[in-house]
Amino acid sequence: MTLEEIRHEIDSLDNQLLTLLNRRMEWVHKVGELKRATKTVIYRPEREKAILDRVKSQNKGPLTADAIEAIYLEIFAAARNIELPERIAYLGPEGSFTHQAAESRFGAMSEYMTLPTIKSVFEAVDTGRAKFGVIPIENNQEGIVYETVDLLNETGVNIAAELKIPVHFALATEAENPSKIKRIYSKDIAFRQCRGFLNKYFEQTQPEEIQVESTSKAAKLAAEDPESAAICSVIAARLFSLPVLFDNIEDNGNNRTRFFILAKDFVNQPSENDKTTLIARLPDTDKPGVLAGFLQDFKRLNINLTKIESRPYKGSEDFNFWFFIELEGYFKDENVQKVFKKHRNYIKWLGSYVKNA
Ligand SMILES: C=C(O[C@@H]1C=C(C(=O)O)C=C[C@H]1O)C(=O)O
Numbered sequence: 001m002t003l004e005e006i007r008h009e010i011d012s013l014d015n016q017l018l019t020l021l022n023r024r025m026e027w028v029h030k031v032g033e034l035k036r037a038t039k040t041v042i043y044r045p046e047r048e049k050a051i052l053d054r055v056k057s058q059n060k061g062p063l064t065a066d067a068i069e070a071i072y073l074e075i076f077a078a079a080r081n082i083e084l085p086e087r088i089a090y091l092g093p094e095g096s097f098t099h100q101a102a103e104s105r106f107g108a109m110s111e112y113m114t115l116p117t118i119k120s121v122f123e124a125v126d127t128g129r130a131k132f133g134v135i136p137i138e139n140n141q142e143g144i145v146y147e148t149v150d151l152l153n154e155t156g157v158n159i160a161a162e163l164k165i166p167v168h169f170a171l172a173t174e175a176e177n178p179s180k181i182k183r184i185y186s187k188d189i190a191f192r193q194c195r196g197f198l199n200k201y202f203e204q205t206q207p208e209e210i211q212v213e214s215t216s217k218a219a220k221l222a223a224e225d226p227e228s229a230a231i232c233s234v235i236a237a238r239l240f241s242l243p244v245l246f247d248n249i250e251d252n253g254n255n256r257t258r259f260f261i262l263a264k265d266f267v268n269q270p271s272e273n274d275k276t277t278l279i280a281r282l283p284d285t286d287k288p289g290v291l292a293g294f295l296q297d298f299k300r301l302n303i304n305l306t307k308i309e310s311r312p313y314k315g316s317e318d319f320n321f322w323f324f325i326e327l328e329g330y331f332k333d334e335n336v337q338k339v340f341k342k343h344r345n346y347i348k349w350l351g352s353y354v355k356n357a
Helices: 002-036 047-058 066-081 097-106 118-126 146-154 188-193 193-204 213-224 234-239 288-299 334-342
Strands: 087-091 111-115 132-139 158-166 168-175 182-188 208-212 228-232 244-246 256-263 274-280 305-312 321-328 347-354
Touching: 002 066, 002 234, 047 066, 047 347, 066 097, 087 097, 087 118, 097 132, 097 158, 097 256, 111 118, 111 168, 118 132, 118 146, 118 256, 132 158, 146 274, 146 321, 158 334, 168 188, 168 234, 182 188, 188 193, 188 208, 188 228, 208 256, 213 228, 213 234, 228 234, 288 334, 334 347
Parallel strands: 087 111, 087 132, 158 347, 182 208, 182 228
Antiparallel strands: 132 256, 158 256, 168 228, 168 244, 274 321, 274 347, 305 321
16 A cells, blocks of 8 residues: 555544544533533543543553543543533642643643642632642652641532542753762652662762752753753653653652542542542540541441541640541442431531542
């Protein structure tokens, strides 16, 4: 076959794809009308997850599962934007891992708002300036983000979905080799997580380590200073056209961060595989057995608790705590309802959402 002929085949397939995509959008539009009539939310993470799982299992290649996921996430984002344009706020700056997380879920089509603090993302969602907010909740090497937990307690927003993304760091620099690097910019946590690499490559030269607020800022600074380097994400390096000298320099290759997608008044439909997040403000936690008794109720009803974190009441004189709790199940499951009913005055439900691996 000639190049011309092959390209003709591709063009003809593109025409078919376009027709099919538009036909898909027409059906999506009908779903949108139904949702408007019943005043229900547009974004259905559990439905999108089910579609992804189904098409991946149907796939016979050569497209990889990751490629299919990337393509479908863009299709979903385009579909939702037809139903209703939506704005997504995320913890910036541009090129941050949260930005990466937001784009991985909402695609390149959506309108984004870059905000400087976790609190400002909560506020944007709470006041309706953004439909969704993306913020980190925990890192599997560093633990929970307390600021997020505290704001979930204080603010009236829900958790619509969770997602987890791998966190890889790169050493990006204009310098030709490590010996020319006199300064390294990064965030405290990134320095900590790349200590083994730094010891190995910079034992002799001992460059100065300069802490900045974000790894994107580090990339920006390193792009302006050829005797320096940044520890940052590949995305941030790309954003500032900074060459990557070494990739995946973190000591632990299993480094992952979990994010929440926040929304106002958001209730998911149940899926087969849900998690529920709540806050428990138990009374009299200074008395013996109060917390143990509460936890016992979950055990008795065969509910698997996956997380419990205690947080102090701000401004309180005593050492009393409230709890951030996660469990397996949907909030309307019979057993979960029993616990919710029994402790209704002490529990604040934050969301039930499809569990993501
Ligand atoms: C079309 C729907 O709405 C949205 C778009 C989806 C899609 O493009 O398939 C899936 C789930 C929702 O986020 C739906 O709920 O079915």
